[in-house]
Amino acid sequence: MKRVVIAATIAAFGIVLQGCGYNTIQRQDEAVTAAWSEVVNQYQRRADLIPNLVETVRGYAAQEREVLQGVTEARARVGAIQATPELVDDPQAFAQFQAAQAEMTSALSRLMVVVENYPDLKSDQNFRDLQAQLEGTENRIAVARGRYIDSVQQFNTTVREFPVNLTAKVFGYETKANFSVENEAEIARPPAVDFSRPDTGAAPAEEPANP
Numbered sequence: 618m619k620r621v622v623i624a625a626t627i628a629a630f631g632i633v634l635q636g637c638g639y640n641t642i643q644r645q646d647e648a649v650t651a652a653w654s655e656v657v658n659q660y661q662r663r664a665d666l667i668p669n670l671v672e673t674v675r676g677y678a679a680q681e682r683e684v685l686q687g688v689t690e691a692r693a694r695v696g697a698i699q700a701t702p703e704l705v706d707d708p709q710a711f712a713q714f715q716a717a718q719a720e721m722t723s724a725l726s727r728l729m730v731v732v733e734n735y736p737d738l739k740s741d742q743n744f745r746d747l748q749a750q751l752e753g754t755e756n757r758i759a760v761a762r763g764r765y766i767d768s769v770q771q772f773n774t775t776v777r778e779f780p781v782n783l784t785a786k787v788f789g790y791e792t793k794a795n796f797s798v799e800n801e802a803e804i805a806r807p808p809a810v811d812f813s814r815p816d817t818g819a820a821p822a823e824e825p826a827n828p
Contacts, residue, residue, distance in 0.1 A: 638781030642790055645772040649793055650702050652765040657700045659758045660718055666754065667692045670747045674728065677738035684724075684731050691717070691724040704794075705769070711794035725751070762796060769795040 671685055678685075695717045704710050738744055773792040776785035785791070 637784040652768040655761040
């Protein structure tokens, strides 16, 4: 009889947890963590490409110091942010992460505009390999961001709905930070890295004269 009572109590407790949304919160919280990890992994993959990309461009366009320095500094600011899973629970820290990555995207876009002036660089095999890797990474970033946005939207909706919001409050679950809607389209747009189109015939920038 005692075992029957214990089993019944456990079953009843499980039903209560399911009915109050606790299990749903746990499942969706894990989904957000997994989606965030993928976002961070893809952004790190992009950051890892930057040193080789900058050095390759420098080999052909050393005079573009301002643009090259801008990319390097943007990467440094990205690296200074600890993108831990807890970051998504801190709106201010998340905003700093988003701003740093947006700055990195902008710096890369400016670099790619400069590259258009150097046909020899565009035809360099090492650069073309890096270009292909960057293009693929930017696409993966867009996909990862989209999955994260969807996961957070589901979680945030769940913890706001009654009666699950009561359970969330008891266990300390709050809404998580998400990529802002107003500039999502601009930030998510990958840098223009497609150099496969024919050369327009524009003359490359002149190299500085040797002293």
